[in-house]
Amino acid sequence: MARSRRPLIAGNWKMNGLTADALALAGSVAEGVKQAGWADREVLICPPATLLIGIARAVKGSGVLVGGQSCHAAASGAHTGDISAEMLRDAGASHVIVGHSERRTDCGETDAVVRAKAEAAWRAGLLPVVCIGETLAEREAGRTLTVLETQLKGSVPAGATAARLVVAYEPVWAIGTGKTPTTAEVAAAHAHIRRVLGGLVPDANAVRLLYGGSVKGSNAGELLAADDVDGALVGGASLKADEFLAIAKAA
Ligand code: PEP
Numbered sequence: 567m568a569r570s571r572r573p574l575i576a577g578n579w580k581m582n583g584l585t586a587d588a589l590a591l592a593g594s595v596a597e598g599v600k601q602a603g604w605a606d607r608e609v610l611i612c613p614p615a616t617l618l619i620g621i622a623r624a625v626k627g628s629g630v631l632v633g634g635q636s637c638h639a640a641a642s643g644a645h646t647g648d649i650s651a652e653m654l655r656d657a658g659a660s661h662v663i664v665g666h667s668e669r670r671t672d673c674g675e676t677d678a679v680v681r682a683k684a685e686a687a688w689r690a691g692l693l694p695v696v697c698i699g700e701t702l703a704e705r706e707a708g709r710t711l712t713v714l715e716t717q718l719k720g721s722v723p724a725g726a727t728a729a730r731l732v733v734a735y736e737p738v739w740a741i742g743t744g745k746t747p748t749t750a751e752v753a754a755a756h757a758h759i760r761r762v763l764g765g766l767v768p769d770a771n772a773v774r775l776l777y778g779g780s781v782k783g784s785n786a787g788e789l790l791a792a793d794d795v796d797g798a799l800v801g802g803a804s805l806k807a808d809e810f811l812a813i814a815k816a817a
Contacts, residue, residue: 571774573790573817574732574797576610576695577804578635578663578778583617592621594807596628599814604629607797607817610661611804615649622658633661633695636669639682641689651683651690662687663799665697665721667738677720685723688730695732695776695799696721698759702739710737711758718762728772734799735759740779742801749792752777756794783812790816 583591592611599609612633613621622632634654638645641652654662664687665680675683680696687694698717700710714735722731735755740746747755756775763770777789778799790798797817803809
């Protein structure tokens with residue numbers, strides 16, 4: 567990993583967490599991060615929107631960053647049930663995940679929608695974590711690299727730079743399944759992503775590329791050591807402080 571790329575370990579809590587347990591989990595992560603005193607990596611947690619303000623307050627001063635899991639492209643208006651990037655920022659977020667495969671599947675988000683959300687993140691002063699990844703059918707059809715290229719070109723807005731963009735490679739078939747690609751497959755996907763970014767971002771070599779999909783404490787060391795992997799986007803394992811901290815330690 568190039569020294570200039572500071573690893574980012576991001577926890578995506580998805581639709582999990584009620585106040586008491588969530589504050590306890592965030593408190594344990596914050597305590598672990600504070601004790602470790604890591605200056606060489608970043609730790610981010612993305613709780614459900616209802617918990618953002620409380621968790622942002624709870625982790626203040628620990629070094630733990632807080633992000634949203636999605637945002638609307640508009641800043642405000644008649645969009646019942648949605649949350650804008652500005653609202654996330656107002657609640658204490660510094661990052662927002664956009665284009666997670668569950669949003670692409672559950673809510674029909676296209677690359678164009680994801681791109682608009684990334685632009686909204688910039689408008690609000692948030693750093694977007696843009697997710698891309700192939701389905702099992704696409705992998706089995708030998709289309710992984712083509713799919714990643716199409717998603718990247720469609721989802722990354724013009725004007726992206728390494729300081730304004732994080733990309734997460736999340737094979738859909740690896741999310742929540744306990745299955746992971748081999749480190750060679752992860753490295754090949756990341757190398758391809760970086761090559762494609764070369765045509766989209768002036769400083770593509772400095773863009774952080776996260777791997778996501780069934781990362782846990784026991785496999786993090788191997789996955790994070792793969793070439794061009796600059797951190798992890800973690801779902802299930804981010805709901806257990808020990809597991810999540812073990813992943814952050816492995817970075
Ligand atoms: C995710 O949803 O972003 C994810 C990677 O989930 P999991 O770690 O549970 O596979």
